[in-house]
Amino acid sequence: MPTASPGPRRRADAERNIARIVSAARKCLSGDPNASTDDIAKTAGVGRMTLYGHFRTRAELIEAALVDALNEGEKVLSAVDLGGNAQAALSRLLASSWSLTAESTALLTAAQGTLPPGRVLELHGAPAERVEALIRRGQDEGAFRTDLPMSWLVSVIHSVLVTAAEETRGDRLKADEAGRVVTATVQSLLTPP
Template identity: 35%
Template sequence: MTDTASPRRIRKDAAANRLGLLTAAAHTLAHDPTASIDTIARAAGLSRRALYGHFDDRDALVRELIASGAERFNAIAEGVDDSGPAPVVLARLALALWEGAAHVQFAAAIALDDIHVGDTATVLVPLRRRVLRIIERGRDEGTFRTDLSAVTVSRLVEEAARTVITRLDGSRPDAADVAARAILGVAGLGWREADTVLGSLRP
């Protein structure tokens, strides 16, 4: 029994240590963006050597942090209700993504900075496709702008979301609405129209 249980326990401990490292990295980097690998290891309750058993270097750790966050955003997008007009769906998506990003805003900001945004975009392909479909649907409905191609509008929406996540003060009580309004504005809605859409989503 001991011989068969031990490898399982080792694998379980290794998975727990890896998850602990990622959690510690997110919290540590939120307080100190320049935190060293030693600082992150200590925050996770591990040695530097143990950390290198999971990640080759600090960049590999950050890339893993980005990938796990991006997959979370993909899952959030997949779960957003697709019913209703395109502006409502886009607003619903924006609010859900903001809520997800607000809890890990620093990690999201790292994922969307100029150094890492290329890698992040690759992992976020499912989310990006969802945004494009919503934009195309809104154009067909006559609610989104048609002076630019759907692909261009979709990319502008992404850039607006990137700016909001990396620049907007997440402690603002109206932060979620500001994020949604920015994205709806890029898609072609006026502020009064955006207000109506957001009003329809409030309890």
């Protein structure tokens, strides 16, 4: 009776294990940014040795979980209609961005507390480029301010989203109000003086 070759099977098993571990990391860290690797391994249904065979450190695992969440988020954000008036397009983008940020606040907290400074912003490159292009278009239309550095504006928008998510998580801002608050804050930030 012929047997399956162990090479490809191990590779497929490894890929499934990696996917389960990353999914479990997203789930665990989204619930608790301090979730342990033991918790993540247990949720993934793998042993610690398997987890550490794929992710040597907790930081590597957190980064993989964040990258996975950002890749899923990119699919959502790339579908947002950015046509028409820049202010209206920004409101649509913020609504989608807010919902994604709200879902992954604790994961983002874990990443900010674990990854090297600046790495979280670096991983947010594609969303940041989208926001920057929209701001530039709004500036060209005269709808958005031009007196502050672009990198500052994009960073502040990112910070507003993260802060709103933290405020919601801490029950200091109602979840059903957060999208409106984020949009109003960012729109007022971008309004020319």
